Amino acid sequence: MKLVTFTHNGRTAIGAVVHDQIVDLSRLAPDMQALIELGAEGLAAAQKTITAAGQTIPLTAVHLLAPIPIPRRNVICLGLNYSEHVKESYGARGQEAKLPETPVVFTKATTAVNGPTDPIPYNPAVTTQLDWEVELAVIVGRAGKNIPAAAAMSHIYGYTVLNDISARDLQMAGKQYFKGKSLDGACPMGPWIVTADELPDPHNLRLICRLNGVIKQDGRTDIMIFNIPATIAYLSLGMTLLPGDIIATGTPDGVGFARTPPEFLQPGDVLESEIEGIGVMRNPVIGER
Ligand code: ZN
Numbered sequence: 279m280k281l282v283t284f285t286h287n288g289r290t291a292i293g294a295v296v297h298d299q300i301v302d303l304s305r306l307a308p309d310m311q312a313l314i315e316l317g318a319e320g321l322a323a324a325q326k327t328i329t330a331a332g333q334t335i336p337l338t339a340v341h342l343l344a345p346i347p348i349p350r351r352n353v354i355c356l357g358l359n360y361s362e363h364v365k366e367s368y369g370a371r372g373q374e375a376k377l378p379e380t381p382v383v384f385t386k387a388t389t390a391v392n393g394p395t396d397p398i399p400y401n402p403a404v405t406t407q408l409d410w411e412v413e414l415a416v417i418v419g420r421a422g423k424n425i426p427a428a429a430a431m432s433h434i435y436g437y438t439v440l441n442d443i444s445a446r447d448l449q450m451a452g453k454q455y456f457k458g459k460s461l462d463g464a465c466p467m468g469p470w471i472v473t474a475d476e477l478p479d480p481h482n483l484r485l486i487c488r489l490n491g492v493i494k495q496d497g498r499t500d501i502m503i504f505n506i507p508a509t510i511a512y513l514s515l516g517m518t519l520l521p522g523d524i525i526a527t528g529t530p531d532g533v534g535f536a537r538t539p540p541e542f543l544q545p546g547d548v549l550e551s552e553i554e555g556i557g558v559m560r561n562p563v564i565g566e567r
Pocket of ligand 1: 356
């Protein structure tokens with residue numbers, strides 16, 4: 279199932295996308311977080327609603343929001359989780375690459391979350407080094423603590439595309455990534471959550487990031503350093519994961535700051551983030567003061 283949060287005629291609701299039409303699921307739950315918390319029962323009820331659906335709304339008639347527009351806590355992110363990206367990141371600073379032995383974890387503020395077609399704000403008084411990072415994001419379904427890797431996949435609700443937009447000047451200046459990763463609009467997500475049953479092998483997907491139609495990143499999820507079960511096992515060790523938690527699993531190589539010369543987002547740019555089997559986001563970069 280492809281699950282969306284959308285606005286239509288001034289109303290915000292959740293739905294399922296079926297052949298470019300949206301089946302309204304707002305009878306089942308007030309928002310995506312609540313639907314996720316209903317677990318398998320909620321998905322079964324959604325399937326019934328789809329089967330019985332009379333009236334649908336064309337996808338083109340709605341505005342899609344991030345599938346979880348206001349997560350209840352920060353988006354959890356893995357840094358340096360693709361070896362070629364590790365090499366380019368160290369290389370850009372003239373250093374020799376060291377692969378991480380433990381996952382590099384940071385978070386993005388909930389207020390950074392952005393829709394799949396919404397503008398990414400650009401304000402040169404804040405940053406002049408806005409960069410892209412296309413990533414596969416895992417949506418946690420069932421809560422868990424100390425989840426063994428062998429059981430990790432059963433805790434996953436679904437997957438979405440996420441771009442971990444990063445203000446490199448702010449990120450590198452501080453001792454923590456948080457501020458540089460958390461500007462408003464710096465976490466486009468979507469266009470929908472694809473439920474886990476429809477993506478049985480999330481470690482075999484192509485991820486692509488295009489800037490103004492030119493491919494900048496083109497990787498595959500099979501080369502993650504810490505795969506999804508290892509990541510969930512690590513994160514949940516002594517720390518409860520909750521339904522609706524979002525885990526961005528890292529980006530492949532091809533980011534802007536590591537290019538020669540470095541490249542950063544500019545007003546007027548269009549950033550496309552695509553993952554095979556999920557979909558495409560298309561975010562314009564818009565100047566603001
Ligand atoms: Zn990232």
